[in-house]
Structure formats: C-alpha cells, structure tokens
Amino acid sequence: MNDRIPGFGTLAVHAGAQPDPTTGARATPIYQTTSFVFNDADHAASLFGLQSFGNIYTRITNPTTAVLEERVAALEGGTAALAVASGHAAQLVVFQQLLQPGDEFIASRKLYGGSINQFSHAFKSFGWNVVWADPDDIPSFERAVTAKTKAIFIESIANPAGSITDIEAVAAVARKAGVPLIVDNTLATPYLIKPIDHGADIVVHSLTKFLGGHGNSLGGIIVDAGTFDWSKDNKYPVLSEPRPEYHGIKLQETFGNFAFAIACRVLGLRDLGPALSPFNAFLIQTGIETLPLRMQKHSDNAKAIAEWLSAHPKVAAVNYSGLSDNRYHTLARKYAPKGAGAVFTFSLKGGYDAGVSLVSNLKLFSHLANVGDTRSLVIHPASTTHSQLDDDAKTRSGAGPDVVRLSVGIEDKEDLIADLEQALNA
Amino acid sequence: MSHDSYNDAYIREILNTVKTVAMVGASPQNVRPSYFVFKYLAERGYDMIPINPGQVGKSLLGKPFVTSLQEITRPIDMVDIFRSAEHVMPIVDIILTLNPLPKVVWMQLGVRHDEAAAKLEAAGIKVVMNRCPKIEYGRLSSEIQWMGVNSRTLSSKRAPIPTQGMRLSLNRSSVGGGSTTAADRVAQLNNKDKNDTA
CATH class of the missing domain: 3.90.1150.10 (Aspartate Aminotransferase, domain 1)
Structure with a gap:
C-alpha cells in the first residue's frame, strides 16, 4: 500500500482530532451543548433520518465525544466506536442490540464483580440469560452453546487476579457457533492487547480505568470490529431487518461494516440514554494521549x-x-x-x-x-x-x-x- | 487488481476527479440508501443523473430521471450501480457500448461481481465494488467522524466548515488503507467462501 501506517503513539495523540474549523483551536474544544441548530427543515429531516452526517443532540452525537470515539476505534483497529456514560452502560447497550427476551449469552466466570452482578441480576430481569463458562477450560464454552446463544463475553485480562484469557481459542468457539465474541479490554487497553487482532468482533471498555487513566472521569466505550455478518442467518433482526423507528432502514445494508456501532448509537444510546458528558470525553481523550x-x-x-x-x-x-x-x-x-x-x-x-x-x-x-x-x-x-x-x-x-x-x-x-x-x- | 480492499489513494483519486455521476437504480423513496447517497453526492457538488425506468417523467432533487445510460447525452465520468449483483452484468454490457466510456464504475456496498469487474478493467475502466461513495467521501474528508466512525485518516490542518454544494478536501494523511485490517481480513475470507461454494 502507498499509505504509511502510523504507530500506536501517533494515533493516541492524533486520531479523531484536528484543529477546530471555526477557531483553529488545536486542542479539541469542549462542545458543552445539548443541541445543534439545523440549517433548514430539510437538513433536520435528513439528520433525523440518518441520511446526513451531523449533530442533532448530545444524547446521540457530540463533536468532542466523537474525537474520543474515533481515537479508541483507531487504537483498537475497529471500524467505529460509541462512547457512553460508563463501562456498565457500554455492556447494557451492546447486549440490547444482540438479545431478545429468552435469549442466552455465554460469559467467562472470571469477570469484574460488577459485570457478574449486572449479568446475573439486572440482565435476568430483561430475560437475557447468562450461561457461565470457565476461561481455564475452553471446552466449557463450547458445551454452553445452545440454539439460543447470541454472544460470548470474556475479559482479555480478567479482574481481579489479572489472569489472561486465550482470546483466539474462545474466538474459534464463537465463530463455530456463529455468534460474536465480545471482549472487555479494560485492564489491558489496546496498548497491551488488541483483541480484534485475535478474533474479537466487539470490544468494550470502562474508559474510567487506564484509558482515561487519571481517576477523574467515568466513561465507557463500544468498538465495532467490522468483522461480523449480522444478516447471515437472521439471528440479529435489530441489524438485518427494517427499523420501524427509522422508516424501514436496514442498518447493516445501509452502514456496512460499522452497522453495529451505529445500532448501538441510534437505537441503544438514543433510546436508553446513557450519554457521556462532553467534559468527561475531553478529560478521557486527553488521558489517552499519554x-x-x-x-x-x-x-x-x-x-x-x-x-x-x-x-x-x-x-x-x-x-x-x-x-x-x-x-x-x-x-x-x-x-x-x-x-x-x-x-x-x-x-x-x-x-x-x-x-x-x-x-x-x-x-x-x-x-x-x-x-x-x-x-x-x-x-x-x-x-x-x-x-x-x-x-x-x-x-x-x-x-x-x-x-x-x-x-x-x-x-x-x-x-x-x-x-x-x-x-x-x- | 484485487477487490478485497482498496488503498485510499485509489479511492481518493476517483472521488477527486469524477464530476458527472450516473446512478443506476436511484430511488425516489427518501428512506432508501440510493436516495440519500444521491442527495449527499449532489450536495457535495457532483453532477448527478438518476436512472430508473419506472420513474421517468419525475425528477429526483430537481434532476430528471432517465430510462437508461444510453439516453444520457453528455459524457459520464462514473456509473454508480445501485442494483444487486445478479443485475450487474447486463448493466456492464451497456456501459461498454458508451462513447466515451466512463472512467469509473462503482458498485454499492454489498454488491460484488468479479467477472463484471474484469470485463470493465479490460476496457480500461476503474472499478470499485462493495463500497459506498458517501461513506468513502465522508471518511476521506473526515465528515463521517461525527458518527464515531474510524476515518483511517489524520490531519493537523484546520478542518473546513462544510456548506451546501461544497467539495471537501480529501487530502488528509491515510492510516494504511480504506478499511481496517480486521474488516479486510474478514471480507477476504467471506469472498473466498463464496467462490469456494459457487
């Protein structure tokens, strides 16, 4: 290829950001605003219909937050990302796109305690059923697969004991089962491990931890690897079927290999509401530079x-x-x-x-x-x-x-x- | 050339040089991707021509629909095919009768036809498949970054403020290619599977 591929440190500083169009400000401005004016009624309609790129309301997109999103997507090697209010919110939004009531997902037993609680209790009340598997016994993931399985969830470096999950082995199980592999990469960050290189289809983070890095801001992010075919066997109707709230748009058909990130944004974040504050996005992206x-x-x-x-x-x-x-x-x-x-x-x-x-x-x-x-x-x-x-x-x-x-x-x-x-x- | 992935220089050169774009399968329905790709490209200053035999007599955003490529009297720089793969070959056969030939034939996201591509390339026509010109333009100009999409480009220059009808600068530094390594890898595998089963 003719294009030079910049290194991780260059992407950590530059990806997603460029001098502000209006003022020339070099650091990304904090667009601390709820809403953005439309040029005219037609512009408004095309933004609401997902037909134009642009901003409507900070619960859906925000230019400061967008810099953070592109930066993390670039560092992880994903096609797109969506930042949300916390790591827990990231998981909620991801699973809402994948699971219908009565569906199952397989999760590693070795997880952050908060994730174990969220999966065992809050998700159960939505009819999303977790089935546990042991990351030290890969066949236990395979045995847990049923016709209702919609995803597999692991941590790259598991909290609290810092154990390492064999991502490629679990990715092989996910591929065979025809479901996406979701990897929580919070403790590793893409600097130490890039799960997408090892077969992850979705990466989630608590930005609160090493990415933000300074203990001052909560945040979470979802990265779409662009690797999963959501329309293959009609298991993921949210992505493959016409969306009634967007006049019948089919998300994968329209957005291709970043459709999952768009689904998380225009369905999950829009309707569930856990938006990240632009101020937090600014602090977190400043943290990521180092x-x-x-x-x-x-x-x-x-x-x-x-x-x-x-x-x-x-x-x-x-x-x-x-x-x-x-x-x-x-x-x-x-x-x-x-x-x-x-x-x-x-x-x-x-x-x-x-x-x-x-x-x-x-x-x-x-x-x-x-x-x-x-x-x-x-x-x-x-x-x-x-x-x-x-x-x-x-x-x-x-x-x-x-x-x-x-x-x-x-x-x-x-x-x-x-x-x-x-x-x-x- | 391989159509599993494209480098940015190839796509950028196409989007920077073509002016007249005929869209086969342009829809008047404002929820169809062909409609809003047509609209986006028109807003970015391309001279758009909608082709749809079922809509002749009507117009799309002020541009009259035409029945077929042969009816267009001015030279076409690029044909954007918004039809599924099984309809591609007959369209390509028509394209090859045009005089002058278009410089580029672009097949939309989800559409790939290697045999048709080879035929076009043999006639000196550049081919892009399974990509969307709106997404690529938005990516190379970084406009798409507002949606959290990885543009795979960097720039230390002040960004333009996009206005109606304005062509954006596509001269940002590329981060090694049109899609991500992982997405390219999967596209390649999927295409191989398709050929193996065919």
Missing part, C-alpha cells in the same frame, strides 16, 4: 512489585501473569508481550486479618474501589467489589477472603515498594 507512556510504566512497576512481593516472607502467593512461574505466563507472553498490566492480587500468610491490616497501614496506596488511576490503589475484593457474590463465586472469580488486589500506579517503584514494606511490617 496511554502508551503510562501503560508501559504501570506494567513495569507492577512487575517489579510482584517480584518483590513474591520474595517477601509474609506473602503466601502472588497472582501476576507477568511472573515466569504464573500459570498464565505463556498466555501473557503471547497476548501481552509488552507487559501484563498493572492489576493483580496476592494473598498473605496472615489471611483476612493481615489483609485488612495491610490496607489500613499503607500510606501511598489509596484504599478505594477503582483501578487504572495514575495513583497506586489497593482493595480487599472480598469485602468490597466482590462482596455481593457468594463465597464459592468469590473464590472462583479470584477474590477469596485472603486476597488483596493492587492497581499499581505510575509513581516511582522504589517508593511503592517502601510503602508496602512498612505496611507489611507494621
């Missing part, structure tokens, strides 16, 4: 700390796939060769009480329920993020009572190790 620098430092720090903890006499075990003796290390080297991310767990010989004591004695690490901040974070999942799961489910998802989770920040690693040392010895 994603490659931050993510490398996060991962390098995490590896150093995991190694240090492994050698500490009070530590029973460290679950970090970046360590050579970890059961996921081979998968980590294949899928995340630049680093295994910054979120991992470890357990203390002193059990639950030692975990609680460690958390309360740390001075640099913050005790809170988030990951992917510039600051180092610590939490005891069993009593917080995973507290609503029963004991079996806690252990299965890697959040047993003796487990402490770290999200390693981008401070100097010597200071983080010193903080852990004083807290372990306190």
